[in-house]
Amino acid sequence: MRELTHKVSKWSLIHPLFPKHMSFILGPRQSGKTTVALQQLKNEKQDKETYYFNWDRQDIRRKFRDGITWLSTLKRQNIRPFLVFDEIHKTRQWKRTLKSIYDQYRDDFRFIVTGSGRLDHYQRGGDSLAGRYDPYFLYPFTPGEIGEYPTQRNLSVERLLDAAPVKADLIDLWEQTGGFPEPFLSASEAKAKSWWKQYQLRVTEEDLRDLTRLESVDLMREIMHILPSRIGSPLSIQSVRQDVETSFATAKRYLHTLNQLFLTFEISPYSKRIHRAVTKEKKIYYFHHAAVSEKGARFENMIAILLNRWISEMNESAIGDYSLHYVRDQDRREVDFLITKNSKPFILFEAKQTDTSLSPSLVHYSNKLNIPGVQVVRTPGINLKRAPHLAILSVHHLAGFLG
Secondary structure (H helix, E strand, C coil): CCCCCCCHHHHHHHCCCCCCCEEEEECCCCCCHHHHHHHHHHHCCCCHHHHEEECCCHHHHHHHHCCCHHHHHHCECCECCEEEEECHHHCCCHHHHHHHHHHHHCCCCEEEEEECHHHHHHHCCCCCCCCCEEEEECCCCCHHHHCCCCCCCCCCHHHHHHCCCCCHHHHHHHHHHCCCHHHHHHCCHHHHHHHHHHHHHHHHHHHHHHHCCCCCHHHHHHHHHHHHHHCCCECCHHHHHHHHCCCHHHHHHHHHHHHHCCCEEEEEECCCCCCCECCCCCEEEECCHHHCCCHHHHHHHHHHHHHHHHHHHHHHCCCCCEEEEEEEECCCCEEEEEEEECCEEEEEEEEECCCCCCCHHHHHHHHHHCCCEEEEECCCCCEEEEECCEEEEEHHHHHHHHC
């Protein structure tokens, strides 16, 4: 079976900004967090049985409960080996334990802490670890990662047009199976659908109960059932709550929990310098884009993943300060994505399955904000410059550029 390698290890483990900080590797369940950590141990020629600690194991919990002085026996002369703590957030007072270990051994070891939505949720709950860790987000694989395309930093129309395209069959497979390792490596759309059903069950039966005090798993599953039809449009919580017959506050809370569990992610509307802009309703996307059956919405979800992963890399590597939004006004002019840089509009992206006629909304907002606009299409082999600041581009080129 082919071995896939996540890029996040380069800036989180190999070349971190703060080498003595703990690296928190966060992301969806089964996206490859533990694999990244174990691969780092392998690269450092460290034994898994000695340096990897999984808190799902009762013997590991007991060992640390009895004290931490024995960690001194794992020191190495002249180097700082890695210690990997997996699922430590499943134990009570895990932050206190981790703080004690770090404060005592920060000069002796490097630390990798892996976790899903629960770790992300709880690490925000207090500042006892402040100044001791850096969070890094691990996305499901993108075509650029799979094809080992280098990530380009200087995002512009000209550089996008010149980018080497990802192979068409790789884009096809990624669209059908998503980027999670297991369904992608199965190379089967049918197996990917089966995997997704089981994945949702595991998240709702295990992670959901551990993370929250939500009253009804069944209600969460109802919301998850209707959500794919909402992808690509501003999400009306009022509409969701009517469809599942619950209160507005409950629907909002359940939708927020989906983000905490890394099933979905949201982008906010951008309203500065936008006359009569939509300001409240967010757009929601799946980390597993193959869950969306409608082709246009799925394609937009794919572009959202590509752009957001690139933004994470730029931000975590301290290359820039980027964020992802969308633009919409009350006259229904909308552009799917706006990347801001240092809180200012930087570049627009519009996702279209096959349309190679420039979107009027893209042209309007590109001129109004005085920034480049790119229309991304599913059809391969297209890289057309329509004006000095406007282009139509195949997703294959975009994926090749973003890496």
